[in-house]
Amino acid sequence: EPEVTQTPSHQVTQMGQEVILRCVPISNHLYFYWYRQILGQKVEFLVSFYNNEISEKSEIFDDQFSVERPDGSNFTLKIRSTKLEDSAMYFCASADDTYQPQHFGDGTRLSIL
Amino acid sequence: AQSVTQPDIHITVSEGASLELRCNYSYGATPYLFWYVQSPGQGLQLLLKYFSGDTLVQGIKGFEAEFKRSQSSFNLRKPSVHWSDAAEYFCAVVSYGGSQGNLIFGKGTKLSVKP
Numbered sequence: 649e650p651e652v653t654q655t656p657s658h659q660v661t662q663m664g665q666e667v668i669l670r671c672v673p674i675s676n677h678l679y680f681y682w683y684r685q686i687l688g689q690k691v692e693f694l695v696s697f698y699n700n701e702i703s704e705k706s707e708i709f710d711d712q713f714s715v716e717r718p719d720g721s722n723f724t725l726k727i728r729s730t731k732l733e734d735s736a737m738y739f740c741a742s743a744d745d746t747y748q749p750q751h752f753g754d755g756t757r758l759s760i761l
Numbered sequence: 762a763q764s765v766t767q768p769d770i771h772i773t774v775s776e777g778a779s780l781e782l783r784c785n786y787s788y789g790a791t792p793y794l795f796w797y798v799q800s801p802g803q804g805l806q807l808l809l810k811y812f813s814g815d816t817l818v819q820g821i822k823g824f825e826a827e828f829k830r831s832q833s834s835f836n837l838r839k840p841s842v843h844w845s846d847a848a849e850y851f852c853a854v855v856s857y858g859g860s861q862g863n864l865i866f867g868k869g870t871k872l873s874v875k876p
Contacts, residue, residue, distance in 0.1 A: 652804075654804075679862060681862075681863065681864075683864075689868070690851070690866045690867060690868040690869060691805070691851060691853075691864075691866040691869075692866070693856070693863045693864060693865070696862070696863055704863060706863075739804060739805065741805075743862060745862075746855075746862035747793050747812065747855060747862055748862075749795060749807045749810050750807075750862070750864060751807070752797070752804040752805040752806070753804050754802075754803055754804040755803075755804050
């Protein structure tokens with residue numbers, strides 16, 4: 649069964665540095681999402697992406713964050729000038745329609761020191 | 762605003778016992794509802810979904826869920842729990858605040874299974 653893959657599985661970064669989290673969605677999917685889960689808290693929506701542009705974003709997704717689909721397969725989340733509170737598990741998801749189930753990757757655990 | 766409530770943070774059941782995990786949602790119209798499971802260190806795996814039609818939906822791994830509009834609930838059930846079911850379970854609803862299918866999750870219920 650096709651899967652969403654995320655790299656790296658764990659990223660450790662110094663506060664203030666930039667990080668790029670990478671995702672390869674399922675190949676025929678058109679809708680892409682990023683969520684995050686701070687330790688012990690619920691999964692929160694960050695941003696959705698369709699047709700090479702952001703469709704929606706939450707209030708969490710401020711100017712520090714950006715997303716890109718640099719080629720036909722990758723979907724990236726960039727976090728500029730990381731803060732301690734950015735430490736979380738970040739999940740990428742994809743779907744072939746807006747109301748079809750989203751398929752999630754295994755996540756990238758981001759640790760900011 | 763839409764929300765999903767999972768009132769039980771942690772549940773422990775004995776292997777072979779039945780299980781029911783509770784989920785309540787707030788939304789005016791018929792929601793699109795999901796249950797996901799997260800094993801330690803893993804991503805979110807879809808267990809089942811409800812879009813419309815039959816209110817009792819079957820999922821993978823022997824799970825089922827029943828949509829009850831009158832109670833705004835979508836509880837997850839399994840008749841006989843296996844040790845491998847120990848994980849965290851998340852109920853989610855598609856957000857109608859926008860149009861791109863963003864999910865709103867509950868806080869999750871951690872399931873422990875004792876031998």
